[in-house]
Amino acid sequence: MNEVTDEAVFNAFVRGDVAALGILYDRYGLLVYRLIYRMLNNAQEAEDLTQEIFLSLQVNAKFDPKRGSFYTYLMMLTRSRTIDRLRSKTSKGKFWQNIKGLKSSIEPKKLVSPLERASREERAIKVRNALQNLSANQRQILQLSYYEGLSQSEIAKRLNIPLGTVKTHSRRGLLKLRKNLHNLVN
Amino acid sequence: MSGDSQSHNLGGHDLEELLAGYVLGNLDEEELIWLNQQLRSDPSLRVQISELESALTLMSSTLPADVPQNDLRSQILQRLPAKTFAFKSSRWLWIISAFSTLLAVCLGVNNFSLRQQIVLKDNYVAQQQKLVSLLLQPDNRLVSLQGSNQVETASGSLFLSPVSKTAVLALKNLQPLSGKQVYRLWAISQHQKIGCANFVPDAQGVVYLELSTERALSNANSILITIEPEADTKRPLGREFMTGSHSSI
Numbered sequence: 001m002n003e004v005t006d007e008a009v010f011n012a013f014v015r016g017d018v019a020a021l022g023i024l025y026d027r028y029g030l031l032v033y034r035l036i037y038r039m040l041n042n043a044q045e046a047e048d049l050t051q052e053i054f055l056s057l058q059v060n061a062k063f064d065p066k067r068g069s070f071y072t073y074l075m076m077l078t079r080s081r082t083i084d085r086l087r088s089k090t091s092k093g094k095f096w097q098n099i100k101g102l103k104s105s106i107e108p109k110k111l112v113s114p115l116e117r118a119s120r121e122e123r124a125i126k127v128r129n130a131l132q133n134l135s136a137n138q139r140q141i142l143q144l145s146y147y148e149g150l151s152q153s154e155i156a157k158r159l160n161i162p163l164g165t166v167k168t169h170s171r172r173g174l175l176k177l178r179k180n181l182h183n184l185v186n
Numbered sequence: 187m188s189g190d191s192q193s194h195n196l197g198g199h200d201l202e203e204l205l206a207g208y209v210l211g212n213l214d215e216e217e218l219i220w221l222n223q224q225l226r227s228d229p230s231l232r233v234q235i236s237e238l239e240s241a242l243t244l245m246s247s248t249l250p251a252d253v254p255q256n257d258l259r260s261q262i263l264q265r266l267p268a269k270t271f272a273f274k275s276s277r278w279l280w281i282i283s284a285f286s287t288l289l290a291v292c293l294g295v296n297n298f299s300l301r302q303q304i305v306l307k308d309n310y311v312a313q314q315q316k317l318v319s320l321l322l323q324p325d326n327r328l329v330s331l332q333g334s335n336q337v338e339t340a341s342g343s344l345f346l347s348p349v350s351k352t353a354v355l356a357l358k359n360l361q362p363l364s365g366k367q368v369y370r371l372w373a374i375s376q377h378q379k380i381g382c383a384n385f386v387p388d389a390q391g392v393v394y395l396e397l398s399t400e401r402a403l404s405n406a407n408s409i410l411i412t413i414e415p416e417a418d419t420k421r422p423l424g425r426e427f428m429t430g431s432h433s434s435i
Contacts, residue, residue, distance in 0.1 A: 018263060018266050021262065021263065021266060022259060022263055025258070025259045025262060026259070029258060029259060030251075030253060030254075031246050031247070031249075033252070033253070033254050033258065034246065034249040034250065034251070034252050035246045035249060037249075037252050038249050038250075038252075043252075043254070043255060046254070047254045047255070047256055047258055050254065050258055051258060051261060051262050051265070054262045055262060055265060055266065058266065066232075067232055067235075067236055068235075068236035068239055068240060069236075069240060071240075071243065072236065072239045072240045072243050075243035075246055076239055076242075076243060079243075120247065120251065123244070123247045124247045124248045127244050127245060127247050127248050128248050130244075131245070131248065142242075142245070143245075145210060146242060146245050147245070147249075151212075152210075152212040166212075167207060167212050168203075170206070170207075170210050170212060171203040171204075171206035171207045171210065171212075172203065172206070174206040174209065174210060174238055174241060174242060175202055175203065175206050175238070177241045177242070177244075177245075178237055178238055178240075178241035181240075181241050181244055184240075184241075184244055185237045185240045185241050185244070
């Protein structure tokens, strides 16, 4: 079944094939986890939210193959849900978040299989190169937006630049990234 | 694919930049309204949105190779079966629900039927008990009733219990009557015929009728049953059907 498209696997899952979700997790589980972990900086919360996201596919999936790949849908969903989680955490003290982050940073990490590492690295190099071809401002703003889930106004405040400039850099940066990654986009 | 060199400037808006802003979620209200109008008029713009979303999400592949400490795959799949079973078995649930409803209706009907039978049995037992208590009374009399001609097959008795002031009329093989016709019981005393009761048989031609013994019935020398054109006639108008006298006891 590993040769089957994501869309077919997803449809099988929607029809009740539990094993299909396992396949989707095998394909994208780590990417989902890593993005959440990068944004929340907390391993336990990243694990919990990863589970929530995959389980939510069963009851509230709005994936439409006509509007993009399953991978894109899943990662956009992941980013959106993680930003929601970040927003809900704003009332919590930074101290406890930092403690949790410190704890997770010293927890042992599992090894990644060589095959997975090679495949991941191949794509990562292409994306990293594409990001390097952006201007420093474009790259920095996109990374703050995507990896940390910061709003445009939060980025403007952090970088001490006008909001309009942030928007312009982020939009042009994304357009340029799409051009640079045209072989990988969808 | 559309590159940044292919930007379109429409009405002061750069379409491609707004599409990127849409994906990044940083459009202001005016920009969002304008772009939504463009999306409605040109659905193919969704393709560009899809490409921009794809490019943005590819950034995930540059993240460090962190892995969860727990087996998330197993944990996710362990939490799935109940819901998935519900999804897979929705048709079965529907069938089971329908079957259960049908079964409940059948049991309800059966229960009602049983209750009806119990009521009938209770009535029958009460009837028998009442008869037994009447038989135990002193000075009871029994009037045997016979058809007035050889053709009639009807038969029965009138049981009189003066002490309990009760009479019971039991007949069988009575023919059903038409129209307003009724059977009428008369008490005959000193050549006077006094009407006591009207009755009709059940579907099996049986009559079981309890009466309170009036003076006329208690003092009667003989009993007459006629077929009357209507109920409560003051004197017999129809033909005689059955007769009996105390002398036959």
